[in-house]
Amino acid sequence: MGAQNEQVEEVEVWIDQDLCTGDGICAQYAPDVFELDVDGLAYVKPPAPEGGEAELLTEPGAAAPVPLPLLNDVVDSARECPGECIHVRRVSDKVEIHGPDAR
Ligand code: SF4
DSSP, X not given: OOXXXXXXXXEEEEEOGGXXXXXXXXXXXXXXXXXXXXXXXXXXXXXXXXXXXXXOBOSTTOEEEOOGGGHHHHHHHHHHOTTOOEEEEETTTOOEEESTTOO
């Protein structure tokens, strides 16, 4: 990792709902990114528009961009997720950087 010319990578997150236990840990860590829907499972949501509400992305595998200030909370969520189903990846090449498929 070079310190110079370091570019901030855009990162996005998605959840594999098939493995979600619905415990809500992610929604506690990063409530602006994760939310439990009426089905009791967690989904991601993109940043809310100014003056509006964020829309939950309920399609399976839908990814939401992670605002940089929330990245640590999202990474912690992925680490603590009991279902091991939170996937954090680079937008540019879709390589998982945190989560069960990260190396
Ligand atoms: S922490 Fe993981 S298992 Fe728990 S609600 Fe969130 S996505 Fe589901």
